[in-house]
Amino acid sequence: MGCLKTGYYQNRVLHHIGSSNFRSPVSHSQRVEVGNAARIHSVPKFNPNNVFFYLWTRDNPSSYENIHPGHFGLNFDNGRKTKVIAHGWNQNGLDMFVIEMKDALLSQGDYNVISIDWGIDAASFDYFSSAYAVVDVGAYAASLVDSLVANGANIKDFHVIGFSLGAHVAGAVGAAVSGSVSRISGLDPALPSFSFTNTDRCLDPSDADFIDVIHTNSGPLFEGGLSFLDPIGHTDFFVNGGRVQPGCFDNVRSINDLISGCSHARAHQYYVESIRSNAFRAKQCGSYDEYLAGVCNSNTEEYMGFVVSTSARGNFYLQTNENSPYAKG
Ligand SMILES: [Ca+2]
Numbered sequence: 151m152g153c154l155k156t157g158y159y160q161n162r163v164l165h166h167i168g169s170s171n172f173r174s175p176v177s178h179s180q181r182v183e184v185g186n187a188a189r190i191h192s193v194p195k196f197n198p199n200n201v202f203f204y205l206w207t208r209d210n211p212s213s214y215e216n217i218h219p220g221h222f223g224l225n226f227d228n229g230r231k232t233k234v235i236a237h238g239w240n241q242n243g244l245d246m247f248v249i250e251m252k253d254a255l256l257s258q259g260d261y262n263v264i265s266i267d268w269g270i271d272a273a274s275f276d277y278f279s280s281a282y283a284v285v286d287v288g289a290y291a292a293s294l295v296d297s298l299v300a301n302g303a304n305i306k307d308f309h310v311i312g313f314s315l316g317a318h319v320a321g322a323v324g325a326a327v328s329g330s331v332s333r334i335s336g337l338d339p340a341l342p343s344f345s346f347t348n349t350d351r352c353l354d355p356s357d358a359d360f361i362d363v364i365h366t367n368s369g370p371l372f373e374g375g376l377s378f379l380d381p382i383g384h385t386d387f388f389v390n391g392g393r394v395q396p397g398c399f400d401n402v403r404s405i406n407d408l409i410s411g412c413s414h415a416r417a418h419q420y421y422v423e424s425i426r427s428n429a430f431r432a433k434q435c436g437s438y439d440e441y442l443a444g445v446c447n448s449n450t451e452e453y454m455g456f457v458v459s460t461s462a463r464g465n466f467y468l469q470t471n472e473n474s475p476y477a478k479g
Pocket of ligand 1: 322351352354
């Protein structure tokens, strides 16, 4: 299982550089192919000073602490489980969905909640430059996790949640940490440019002990999709078939429209709802058509989202309401 299905993707990024590890940043160019048009992009060298980490706990639920590798703040507690949130393109670490997710998490559990703010790199006008940055951002965030573990935290207490491009940041964190984090949740993992034959550059099952993925706007770009339609986790949930969501009327014109689009955003909206309630009941099935036809009515059930069983495996389907609350129970 990997991130690439040859011939499936519309956009391909070819990279021709050596090490771009954050410890030894290098200037480089990147050849980007979009369809049949190839062009050379200048990609800014990664600067870890452009990445920030915000920490909230029940002791400081509203005012975040800035932390970074080697500086853990006053409120991080090794006895708590840690939820790490990675935002997507043209977002930042204080995006509304991050705050909603943080609030939902702290309402339900005594967690350390860390937001990775890579908004400077994610603000690139060029989606492909931002997509290129995810591995460096993830490696830098992994160095924070490693330093927290060296200071007494348990690597198995870390769960990374990433939306869109942030899902691949989460994968890069998981790939770069010493050991393996317990879980990554990929919320509609972005597809455009992630056609690498190399799973080092995208979320894949080797990045954590357990990976659950929610698909809400999947499919190739030319069909109006933005994320991986193929399963890329240990368990994948295809909501309303995974392509378009009820209540959304996504009109596809560009990546920009899609990335801020209704169906894509439903992925983090469903997930936040799943933190507060446990009602996204899904059935294992071979396809959405079979699910709709009732072929899978007696199949295994799982609950999607925050509460998913880490023993869940395979593909699951469910339907939602058009408006919040989305879960049908
Ligand atoms: Ca990976």
